[in-house]
Amino acid sequence: MSNTELFLSNQNLKERFQSVADEILKNTGYNISRHRSLETKFNSMAQIILNKTNTEERSLVVLNTKLHENSVTYFQKVITKNKTSKQNLELKDEAPIHTNEYNQTNLGSQINQLIEERGKFGTPGATENYIPRPVNPSEEYLSLNQKSKELEEMYESQANTISNQQSNDPDQYNVDKFTISNDVFNSLNFNDEKDLPLYQNISTLQQQDSSNPMEMMNQVEQSRQQNITNYNLIDDKQKDIARNIVKQGERDIVLERNNTDAVTKIDQTLMDPKLLHQNNQEWQKRLLDHIDNRMVNNNVVSNLDKKLDDLLQSKLINLQKDAQPNYQDRISYISVNSVDRKWENDTTNNSRYNFQVKFNASGDFSGAGINNSFKNVLSVELVSAILPVDAHIENFDTRIYLNIMKYPYLLLGIEELTGVFSGTNINNDKAFATLVFDKFHNSEILSSDMISGNVSVSAGKTSFVNEFKRGYVRYNPAYFEKKRYYNAPLASLNKLSINLTDPRGNRFNTLSDTNTINEIVYSDTLTNIASTLELTAANGFPNTSGGTHKMIKITSTNHFSNRMFRIGDRILIKNYTTTGTGTNNSKFINFVNRPQGHIIINLEQERFGLSTENKGQISVLYISPPGSLDSNKELLDAATYYDSNVDTGNYVADSASFINMDLQTHFLFRIVTREVDVSKVTRPINV
Numbered sequence: 001m002s003n004t005e006l007f008l009s010n011q012n013l014k015e016r017f018q019s020v021a022d023e024i025l026k027n028t029g030y031n032i033s034r035h036r037s038l039e040t041k042f043n044s045m046a047q048i049i050l051n052k053t054n055t056e057e058r059s060l061v062v063l064n065t066k067l068h069e070n071s072v073t074y075f076q077k078v079i080t081k082n083k084t085s086k087q088n089l090e091l092k093d094e095a096p097i098h099t100n101e102y103n104q105t106n107l108g109s110q111i112n113q114l115i116e117e118r119g120k121f122g123t124p125g126a127t128e129n130y131i132p133r134p135v136n137p138s139e140e141y142l143s144l145n146q147k148s149k150e151l152e153e154m155y156e157s158q159a160n161t162i163s164n165q166q167s168n169d170p171d172q173y174n175v176d177k178f179t180i181s182n183d184v185f186n187s188l189n190f191n192d193e194k195d196l197p198l199y200q201n202i203s204t205l206q207q208q209d210s211s212n213p214m215e216m217m218n219q220v221e222q223s224r225q226q227n228i229t230n231y232n233l234i235d236d237k238q239k240d241i242a243r244n245i246v247k248q249g250e251r252d253i254v255l256e257r258n259n260t261d262a263v264t265k266i267d268q269t270l271m272d273p274k275l276l277h278q279n280n281q282e283w284q285k286r287l288l289d290h291i292d293n294r295m296v297n298n299n300v301v302s303n304l305d306k307k308l309d310d311l312l313q314s315k316l317i318n319l320q321k322d323a324q325p326n327y328q329d330r331i332s333y334i335s336v337n338s339v340d341r342k343w344e345n346d347t348t349n350n351s352r353y354n355f356q357v358k359f360n361a362s363g364d365f366s367g368a369g370i371n372n373s374f375k376n377v378l379s380v381e382l383v384s385a386i387l388p389v390d391a392h393i394e395n396f397d398t399r400i401y402l403n404i405m406k407y408p409y410l411l412l413g414i415e416e417l418t419g420v421f422s423g424t425n426i427n428n429d430k431a432f433a434t435l436v437f438d439k440f441h442n443s444e445i446l447s448s449d450m451i452s453g454n455v456s457v458s459a460g461k462t463s464f465v466n467e468f469k470r471g472y473v474r475y476n477p478a479y480f481e482k483k484r485y486y487n488a489p490l491a492s493l494n495k496l497s498i499n500l501t502d503p504r505g506n507r508f509n510t511l512s513d514t515n516t517i518n519e520i521v522y523s524d525t526l527t528n529i530a531s532t533l534e535l536t537a538a539n540g541f542p543n544t545s546g547g548t549h550k551m552i553k554i555t556s557t558n559h560f561s562n563r564m565f566r567i568g569d570r571i572l573i574k575n576y577t578t579t580g581t582g583t584n585n586s587k588f589i590n591f592v593n594r595p596q597g598h599i600i601i602n603l604e605q606e607r608f609g610l611s612t613e614n615k616g617q618i619s620v621l622y623i624s625p626p627g628s629l630d631s632n633k634e635l636l637d638a639a640t641y642y643d644s645n646v647d648t649g650n651y652v653a654d655s656a657s658f659i660n661m662d663l664q665t666h667f668l669f670r671i672v673t674r675e676v677d678v679s680k681v682t683r684p685i686n687v
Contacts, residue, residue, distance in 0.1 A: 073284040342367040377490035381482035386666040415497035427505035435475035442471025445568035543635035572597040576656035580647025598623040
């Protein structure tokens with residue numbers, strides 16, 4: 001976009017006009033931005049400035065500077081002139097004279113004044129103060145009085161003829177000044193010392209809103225040229241009158257007086273508007289000096305009495321205080337479960353101890369999200385944390401099992417809520433809460449006699465005591481830590497980045513709680529695979545032959561520790577699918593992906609010894625097959641069990657994944673927000 005287009009754009013003109021209006025308001029106390037007609041005038045001035053500026057000088061800065069300087073000068077001059085003219089009219093207590101009537105009356109009064117002054121020629125010494133003494137013979141000079149009277153009668157007759165012609169056609173010789181008419185000035189109400197709306201010129205504003213500024217400017221220029229032409233006609237007729245008088249044998253006294261009396265020459269008192277524009281620097285300085293000298297009370301538009309001013313100020317302060325709404329604190333509790341994070345096919349290295357929760361998440365968000373949004377947050381605090389019975393596993397010697405409860409306390413860090421703690425190391429400085437042990441609750445997977453009779457005995461079976469126990473540990477904040485926003489509420493809370501570590505900032509278990517699936521198939525009959533299982537073969541469904549039933553065998557892509565995925569844990573499978581023509585394919589897919597997950601009922605047998613045994617690092621786990629009981633007969637409903645017509649071989653490896661739901665962390669937060677109390681303005685309909 002060129003500089004010309006930028007200069008004439010609506011945005012640039014509005015900004016420039018507002019800047020001019022601000023300066024006018026500062027200097028004179030008048031707000032011209034309320035008057036649409038002046039803004040239209042301002043846009044016309046912008047076009048004039050552009051036309052009168054050389055092409056090589058048409059930069060945006062130069063054009064805006066010229067427009068600003070000239071428009072400020074023009075509007076200040078208009079305001080001062082209008083105010084002065086209105087004050088003179090009030091003193092005279094006379095109605096304003098229309099422009100056409102003023103031209104005719106002024107011309108007649110000047111002719112009468114001219115005749116009156118010419119009558120003074122008969123008085124001795126009068127011509128010495130008026131014009132130089134004419135060089136005439138003495139006899140002509142003695143009869144000058146008589147000849148002057150005859151000349152005056154002829155001149156008066158010609159003047160009456162012009163006056164009659166003007167009265168018959170008043171619009172022919174009307175010369176309007178290149179300025180805003182008195183009607184427009186009167187409608188602007190500049191003398192009110194207030195910024196009032198223009199109620200007097202609504203029709204004009206509505207008409208100008210739909211008008212093209214360039215067309216209006218062209219009409220003004222055409223009217224101005226017509227007025228100049230009409231004025232030239234008047235001047236030519238006056239010269240014709242003078243020539244007629246000379247032809248009748250009289251002296252060319254009129255021409256002599258026109259050369260010596262500049263006051264009676266009307267065309268010498270008019271100035272070309274272009275010349276006015278070129279010489280406006282001096283007039284602008286004079287006008288600014290005049291305004292500065294008359295400025296009072298430090299540009300204050302209205303000067304109130306001090307007591308009244310103090311009273312109004314006090315009322316305004318009280319009104320603002322009374323208008324302030326009442327607030328109430330709203331308490332919200334949110335529960336966060338790490339299993340809801342995006343764990344399937346995740347590449348961000350999130351874990352159950354390090355993940356993110358988003359508030360007011362979008363509909364397509366697949367991670368841990370909460371639909372509510374929290375604004376004007378006063379405080380955030382952790383109520384409690386429920387953690388799994390987890391521990392550090394030493395890979396070289398899996399017999400060493402360091403439980404989570406071995407640590408004196410745990411550190412919970414939240415990136416968005418800092419500045420709660422100060423400690424001797426960086427881990428304490430970043431902590432949001434210090435968690436200490438509160439309670440431990442668990443359950444037995446197998447009874448003690450079942451363990452001794454059904455578990456495959458090996459040298460490593462007593463390496464950790466909680467193999468057949470499952471439970472959780474409850475932790476509480478040590479000092480009831482709370483993130484408070486004292487000076488001002490937090491505008492909004494968008495997310496929580498949770499990070500749980502030991503006192504030194506280390507995660508006490510780095511093994512993953514997720515894995516991808518390499519294969520899902522039906523196992524062989526229980527009697528055939530009993531020797532490869534951690535537990536003895538299951539008895540199957542009640543009142544059925546267990547030897548004929550099968551389990552579902554899941555082989556993972558990566559090996560996992562049987563300390564992480566243990567018998568009795570619940571796993572959740574996602575994104576499993578298979579293709580083919582099997583009639584039970586769809587039922588099997590829905591069964592595997594069911595939202596309640598599956599219980600691990602058996603594992604690959606652990607082999608523990610000094611040789612190259614797996615030592616608990618396995619890749620096979622088993623879950624129950626589909627099937628439900630007939631409650632009337634307390635045996636398997638044959639319609640619900642199937643182990644055939646499923647195309648498990650068409651599964652694409654690694655496309656599905658699973659997670660251990662019993663190794664997840666749980667956090668309960670309390671968030672206090674500030675909301676407007678509307679109980680005073682709303683009433684229940686049942687009151």
